[in-house]
Amino acid sequence: MSARESIIPVFVPHLGCPNDCVFCNQRRISGAMEPATAEDVKKAIADAAALPYIGAKRQLAFYGGSFTAIPSCQMLSLLNAAKEALDEGSITSVRLSTRPDAIDGEILNTLAAHGVETIELGAQSLDDEVLLLSGRGHTAADVENASRLIKERGFRLILQMMTGLPGDTAEKSIETAKRIIALNPDGVRIYPTVIVRDTALFDLWQAGEYSPHTVEDAVRVCARLVPMFEKAGIPIIRLGLNPTEELSGGMAAAGAYHPALGELVKSRIMLEKAMAILKDTEPETHVVLGVHPSKVSQMTGQKKSNIEALMSMYSLASLKVKPADCEKDEILIISLEKDEKS
Numbered sequence: 001m002s003a004r005e006s007i008i009p010v011f012v013p014h015l016g017c018p019n020d021c022v023f024c025n026q027r028r029i030s031g032a033m034e035p036a037t038a039e040d041v042k043k044a045i046a047d048a049a050a051l052p053y054i055g056a057k058r059q060l061a062f063y064g065g066s067f068t069a070i071p072s073c074q075m076l077s078l079l080n081a082a083k084e085a086l087d088e089g090s091i092t093s094v095r096l097s098t099r100p101d102a103i104d105g106e107i108l109n110t111l112a113a114h115g116v117e118t119i120e121l122g123a124q125s126l127d128d129e130v131l132l133l134s135g136r137g138h139t140a141a142d143v144e145n146a147s148r149l150i151k152e153r154g155f156r157l158i159l160q161m162m163t164g165l166p167g168d169t170a171e172k173s174i175e176t177a178k179r180i181i182a183l184n185p186d187g188v189r190i191y192p193t194v195i196v197r198d199t200a201l202f203d204l205w206q207a208g209e210y211s212p213h214t215v216e217d218a219v220r221v222c223a224r225l226v227p228m229f230e231k232a233g234i235p236i237i238r239l240g241l242n243p244t245e246e247l248s249g250g251m252a253a254a255g256a257y258h259p260a261l262g263e264l265v266k267s268r269i270m271l272e273k274a275m276a277i278l279k280d281t282e283p284e285t286h287v288v289l290g291v292h293p294s295k296v297s298q299m300t301g302q303k304k305s306n307i308e309a310l311m312s313m314y315s316l317a318s319l320k321v322k323p324a325d326c327e328k329d330e331i332l333i334i335s336l337e338k339d340e341k342s
């Protein structure tokens with residue numbers, strides 16, 4: 001999505017979802033209680049049109065729930081409102097999110113006939129044990145079959161994956177990422193698990209049957225996933241739940257909830273690159289590193305955490321980070337100097 005595209009969100013909370021995934025409490029996350037109607041769609045589009053900063057490209061996005069699993073008359077009513085807006089030119093594209101087991105050829109025909117451009121699938125994991133323990137109600141094969149059908153029909157495909165679900169490990173998350181890359185999606189969202197109140201996962205945690213996936217756990221595993229997607233040329237549209245007042249206000253009881261999780265991960269990736277560069281540096285060396293100007297704060301880390309970690313790991317006398325004329329993924333050694341012995 002370019003900077004000039006605007007998203008017009010319509011929440012379809014838990015509507016039609018046959019499942020109870022352990023981590024999900026969509027009504028609370030979306031803040032919306034009532035199923036969306038065609039009138040809601042029209043109102044969202046009209047409200048967006050009145051905004052001064054609306055872009056030339058306007059994407060209507062049906063978020064949440066399992067859009068293609070809702071009763072067909074409700075789905076058609078929402079899609080008809082979207083198609084009407086598309087035909088009028090008040091929106092330029094439509095996207096929706098759904099479950100992998102709620103996709104088949106007939107549903108895709110309906111979505112294509114109503115001008116849907118992008119389908120977002122909640123894959124979450126491609127490990128069947130993780131899917132089972134998380135109450136997802138579908139298998140890894142369902143994700144792969146639905147993804148292939150969606151791509152074959154020419155839709156844009158976005159896949160969501162989670163880390164830290166019950167039964168998950170860093171290795172399983174990496175394997176999931178490999179299998180997602182093999183499906184060649186047009187983008188991914190990575191959501192490390194957050195324990196939201198009033199969910200089955202919250203109860204499991206309270207009963208001592210689930211250990212939270214901490215922010216540190218999430219940063220560590222995502223620092224391995226992000227370079228995999230980047231190398232494959234697959235954009236990461238989102239990393240971590242969007243911060244909301246509800247989540248920050250206590251609804252996120254534990255787990256990998258951090259308003260700047262993506263930045264923490266990028267900062268960790270820079271730390272690991274610097275570690276590889278500095279690993280043979282002698283103690284008491286004064287080091288100056290150069291990075292792309294946009295990467296200085298990521299290299300420095302929150303509250304200088306990367307500087308302190310590197311200084312301590314290699315017993316450096318000092319470490320400075322300066323903007324340099326280099327690529328975004330590069331770290332240059334500008335100088336390495338030892339104190340003169342008197």
Ligand code: SF4
Binds near residue numbers: 136
């Ligand atoms: S399928 Fe989606 S909406 Fe349904 S319970 Fe799971 S996460 Fe929630």
